[in-house]
Amino acid sequence: MLEARDLIKSYGRTRALTGASLHVEEGEIVAITGPSGSGKSTLLHCLAGIVRPESGEVLLDGRRIDTLDEPDLTRLRRESFGVVFQFGGLVPELTAAENVALPLLFNRHGRQESMTVAADWLARLEVSGCADQRSADLSGGQVQRVALARALATGPRVVFADEPTGALDSIGGEQVMKALVETARARRATVVLVTHDNRVAAYADREIALRDGAVLTGVGR
């Protein structure tokens, strides 16, 4: 369903990806692992259409997405992808509910409908209590759940999560991972997760191990 072929990407003189290839099936939960500097986040950003590779191909359902023009790529990201970052990436001035409603509003849903869907997702992730709090006032664990609700609210086919538990203690991280995995399985969403933590990687169906910008042979598929 989602595929990368020989991705190469550099930042200045540093080669982040040196020929990374992988294939993810529909509904699969995969963990991209590797030491810091191995290219995990860059690979995730290329797959999610946030960064364009210098060479190589990214395909969704067999169609290239790395060559789409900016408006088409933006639409694809908005409609088919959900993204969770390490520190949530919520808009601090908005409430938790407004943050979750935001991508729905971008997708031209009405305000009332967007807020109803947002409330529903906050309830599913057990953070209804902070719906009206500004996101700047939330705890780390609450921020990640709200970020997860925001990523899932549009019903994405693929959820990309970059170190989603990196800022949490182990029990907080476990709750976020459980919520992510259970919701993804229930909705048959595909999850691509980046983590350096083996205990987080153990939530995935499969590991894609990176070393020096490429997938370690014998581990990925």
Added chain:
Amino acid sequence: MSTSFVLLGLLLERPKHGYELKKEHDHRLAGAKPLAYGQVYATLQRLERDGFAEVAETRQEGGPERAVYAITDAGRAELARWLDTVEPPAPYVASPLFARVAVAGKDADGYLVRQREAHLARMRELTAEKADGTPARVLAADYALQHLDADLRWIETALSRLKEETDA
């Protein structure tokens, strides 16, 4: 060994017979090797000999006679002492995992990559078990997961060091 202390701990609640002790041991120490009946009775006899437990009554309900054991005051004191004792932090250098790498040296990387996959596969199983496990099972799975994780981190460090050595 800690089995005798675990049995004493289980007797703290109320007197129990051997079969009950075995069942509770296996439930509470989920993930540990199940206790053999022979070991339960041998341990109970030793506890009795040392004065830490005694036969409170014998019951016969249709089947063979069963001795019900109770903890003694000396047993309570012994258990309290064990619960308060800090274990010496084991160096773990005797682990078969480390021993292979010590012997194979630079050629250990293939083994380490395979061992890494086996560890992670087991961690996936344990994580899945936690999803709908009893509190006792979740605690046992956490304990195993964090030890496997420590091994895994060592394996990754070892792989990096072997690579540095090969590249040098």
